[in-house]
Amino acid sequence: MQSLILTTATRLLVALLLVFSVYALLRGHNLPGGGFIGGLIGATAFILYAIAASVDEARAALLVDPSNIAVAGLGAAAIGGLASVLAGKPFLTGLWLFLGASEGGKGLPLSTVLIFDTGVYLAVFGGILTLVFALEEET
Amino acid sequence: MSWLLVYPIVIPLLTAVLTYILRHNPAGRWISVAGTLALLLTSIMLLASVIRDGVIAAQMSDWGAPFGITLVADYLGAVMVVITAITGLATVVYCIGEIPERLERQGFFALLQVLLMGVCGAFVTGDLFNLYVWFEVMLISSFGLLVMGGTREQLDGGVKYVALNLVSTVMFLAGVGILYGITGTLNMADLHLAVREVENTGLLSSVAVMFMVAFGVKAALFPLFFWLPASYHTPPIAVSAIFAGLLTKVGVYALIRVFTLIFDQDVGYTHTLMLWLAVATMVMGVLGAAAMNDFRRILSFHIVSQIGYMVLGLALFTPLGLLGAVFYLVHHIIVKANLFFIAGVAKRIGGSTDLSKLGGLYAHAPVLAFLFLIPAFSLAGFPPLSGFWAKFLVVKAALDAQMWVVAGIALAVGLLTVFSMTKIWGAAFWPDHPEGAKPRLGDIPVFERLAMMLPIGALALLTCVIGLFPEPFVNFAEIAAGQLLDPSDYISTVLGVQP
Numbered sequence: 001m002q003s004l005i006l007t008t009a010t011r012l013l014v015a016l017l018l019v020f021s022v023y024a025l026l027r028g029h030n031l032p033g034g035g036f037i038g039g040l041i042g043a044t045a046f047i048l049y050a051i052a053a054s055v056d057e058a059r060a061a062l063l064v065d066p067s068n069i070a071v072a073g074l075g076a077a078a079i080g081g082l083a084s085v086l087a088g089k090p091f092l093t094g095l096w097l098f099l100g101a102s103e104g105g106k107g108l109p110l111s112t113v114l115i116f117d118t119g120v121y122l123a124v125f126g127g128i129l130t131l132v133f134a135l136e137e138e139t
Numbered sequence: 140m141s142w143l144l145v146y147p148i149v150i151p152l153l154t155a156v157l158t159y160i161l162r163h164n165p166a167g168r169w170i171s172v173a174g175t176l177a178l179l180l181t182s183i184m185l186l187a188s189v190i191r192d193g194v195i196a197a198q199m200s201d202w203g204a205p206f207g208i209t210l211v212a213d214y215l216g217a218v219m220v221v222i223t224a225i226t227g228l229a230t231v232v233y234c235i236g237e238i239p240e241r242l243e244r245q246g247f248f249a250l251l252q253v254l255l256m257g258v259c260g261a262f263v264t265g266d267l268f269n270l271y272v273w274f275e276v277m278l279i280s281s282f283g284l285l286v287m288g289g290t291r292e293q294l295d296g297g298v299k300y301v302a303l304n305l306v307s308t309v310m311f312l313a314g315v316g317i318l319y320g321i322t323g324t325l326n327m328a329d330l331h332l333a334v335r336e337v338e339n340t341g342l343l344s345s346v347a348v349m350f351m352v353a354f355g356v357k358a359a360l361f362p363l364f365f366w367l368p369a370s371y372h373t374p375p376i377a378v379s380a381i382f383a384g385l386l387t388k389v390g391v392y393a394l395i396r397v398f399t400l401i402f403d404q405d406v407g408y409t410h411t412l413m414l415w416l417a418v419a420t421m422v423m424g425v426l427g428a429a430a431m432n433d434f435r436r437i438l439s440f441h442i443v444s445q446i447g448y449m450v451l452g453l454a455l456f457t458p459l460g461l462l463g464a465v466f467y468l469v470h471h472i473i474v475k476a477n478l479f480f481i482a483g484v485a486k487r488i489g490g491s492t493d494l495s496k497l498g499g500l501y502a503h504a505p506v507l508a509f510l511f512l513i514p515a516f517s518l519a520g521f522p523p524l525s526g527f528w529a530k531f532l533v534v535k536a537a538l539d540a541q542m543w544v545v546a547g548i549a550l551a552v553g554l555l556t557v558f559s560m561t562k563i564w565g566a567a568f569w570p571d572h573p574e575g576a577k578p579r580l581g582d583i584p585v586f587e588r589l590a591m592m593l594p595i596g597a598l599a600l601l602t603c604v605i606g607l608f609p610e611p612f613v614n615f616a617e618i619a620a621g622q623l624l625d626p627s628d629y630i631s632t633v634l635g636v637q638p
Binding site: 067071074075077078081082089090091092093094127130131134135 | 142145149152153155156159160197198199200201208245246249253279282283286289294
């Protein structure tokens with residue numbers, strides 16, 4: 001089924017959703033948001049595209065097989081969680097690096113928590129897309 | 140902090156990643172076996188550590204309880220992790236014989252590890268919301284395993300499975316939300332103390348029932364069990380086996396945990412309700428099994444019926460009842476997974492799981508027939524197998540509580556279990572094959588036969604060992620039940636431990 005309205009709207013929405021998903025991911029440390037919901041929003045973008053165009057086109061636009069993304073996410077989460085072990089801290093402890101921190105400013109906070117959260121983002125994103133694409137192709 | 144509590148989660152996670160990367164390579168499955176073996180070894184170390192030092196706990200991320208995520212293992216949690224690892228190992232080995240390369244290339248073994256991670260996570264977590272997360276991990280991975288292969292029948296079963304489990308998940312999440320609203324904490328040890336301060340006990344009982352419904356769906360408790368027989372007979376047998384062994388039991392475990400640690404305020408209401416649900420579950424399950432005519436469907440209904448016994452033990456809420464529930468839980472996982480494995484071999488050599496199309500297994504595959512008798516009689520509760528002690532303990536607990544009717548029904552259900560096991564025996568094993576085929580074990584290539592028969596033999600041996608030497612196991616379950624009824628050790632370990 002082709003709908004002109006849906007296809008036109010999707011072009012705008014996909015980009016917006018993807019940007020918003022990254023925003024939700026980065027916002028998540030101290031405010032509502034995070035990897036899980038970010039991943040879901042990101043997946044919505046491609047699901048929308050798959051409905052508006054076709055699953056094949058959505059797969060082509062994604063470039064990478066979604067299940068590969070999911071497992072890469074699991075790997076990243078494992079690395080993010082285990083990194084603290086090297087520093088002798090309990091599993092999942094966040095290690096922080098404040099880039100360019102000076103007397104006045106905190107600098108840019110980077111942490112292993114971000115790696116973990118990105119891992120969750122990718123795992124959810126890839127996992128949901130694997131399922132949805134498989135179901136869409138079935139019918 | 141104790142790494143032993145983290146291994147059951149991290150090892151399957153890393154194994155999943157590695158096996159996925161190597162999914163096109165035969166080495167992938169061996170990594171999967173090695174990873175599960177490592178899980179088994181570390182879980183035995185965890186159990187040994189719990190037996191030596193009592194309850195152990197660890198705070199993740201360096202956030203002290205009750206704010207961070209606590210991992211905790213008491214006797215029950217530790218033994219469940221061990222049994223998960225045993226079933227996991229048996230399934231992975233069995234899969235090598237059963238799973239076609241096509242599924243392997245789609246990442247079957249990796250998904251299996253994710254499932255194991257979810258199950259282990261649920262057993263070691265000490266936080267209610269974290270438990271919810273592990274349930275989600277299990278749900279997603281089990282859905283993937285259910286529909287992998289993508290036949291119409293599988294999708295049909297998978298959609299029923301997911302739809303009902305999502306309802307349960309929503310209920311669980313809502314319950315968690317309300318509980319957090321009432322008490323302000325989700326750490327289970329902290330909740331144990333916090334619910335005692337709650338004045339609105341009516342609301343607390345309502346939340347308790349929400350949890351009962353949520354976990355009841357997961358555990359396939361009456362009247363919410365119908366998704367189970369609708370979906371368990373469709374995927375590859377090894378998947379049925381690990382689902383049958385572990386997934387419903389996570390629901391039972393969650394019921395036991397929550398209804399001993401948190402909702403033990405209004406036992407007269409919640410546990411009495413659960414008691415009659417358990418009785419109805421036993422009866423409905425076994426009647427369903429008696430009416431079915433397919434190897435796997437009969438076994439699926441039996442899961443439902445047996446869940447009734449475990450929940451009955453919990454609902455009686457006496458030391459002996461909980462002892463029986465714990466013992467039953469462990470025994471059932473081993474026996475049930477094994478019966479499904481046997482159904483898989485029967486399908487492989489006999490060509491079907493439909494009883495009317497099977498036959499001649501006793502004459503041509505006597506080893507399989509013998510190995511079937513052990514778990515089948517154990518399930519029905521024949522001495523001296525493990526099921527006898529499990530049933531004996533639960534029925535004894537019911538008699539001690541002067542629940543004559545309940546005990547009588549439990550015994551009658553046992554009798555009907557024998558009936559449906561005889562039905563399988565009388566159709567698949569005893570008579571000749573309807574098409575005159577001679578189903579021999581020798582028809583399976585040596586390597587695959589070894590991979591499929593090894594787990595069956597090992598689990599049957601385990602059933603016999605538990606049956607013949609029940610004393611250490613009963614003693615163990617007794618301590619586990621004691622810890623459940625008096626969780627002071629659990630609470631002081633969780634809340635007192637300095638991260």
